[in-house]
Amino acid sequence: MTAGVDTPDRRGRTGLDRHGRDLTGNPGVRIEQVEVLSCDWYVLRKTTFEYRHRDGHWSRQQRETYDRGDGATVLLYDAGRRTVLLTRQFRLPAYVNGHPDGMLVETAAGLLDGDSPEEAVRREAAEETGHTVGTPERVFAAWMSPGSVTERLHFFAAPCSRATATDAGGGIAAEGEDITVLELPFEEALAMIRSGAIADAKTIMLLQWAALDGPFRRRPAEA
Known part of the structure; x- marks a missing residue:
């Protein structure tokens, strides 16, 4: 058996x-x-x-x-202040494969665990960042490592502000999570991609979407 x-x-x-x-x-x-x-x-x-x-x-x-099931991730942003809300947490797989300290800067994310993708990102945003967001904008879905991992990741974006901050965030301590919340100027987050300080694929994809098609894209008058 x-x-x-x-x-x-x-x-x-x-x-x-x-x-x-x-x-x-x-x-x-x-x-x-x-x-x-x-x-x-x-x-x-x-x-x-x-x-x-x-x-x-x-x-x-x-x-x-x-x-490992499917997952969802969300980019929280404040368009008026031109900032994004990211997290930093320890990732053992990255650490054992060459990352200097395993502390990755990421968008809030998690597995669906039976929820819809929209429900999952609202749950993860609240748990990890302490922000309660409304209906998130669906951006796209992608297989992140299709050669070996079945997971399809659903990508979202949602506005945040001081008014949506209902908790300190930080993750669920009972599950071993110890998450730091980072609010960064959008241009600084993009520079961190170039420097390698942001090396997480889902985060890079959402930040580049935000610059090309999302809330921080250049309007014709700005070009």
């Missing part, structure tokens, strides 16, 4: 080896086998499949996928 397959894992899940077996959207892919390698909290699977190449021949391939 295997946890997560035949018997419940620590999150009460079974049948995790059936994920992806019924996909029919691509006739050039035939799923043969799905093996659960780990389901301690998130799920690591090894999938064996046949793939039809452009010249028509088929090859048998295997890929490992890491399934």
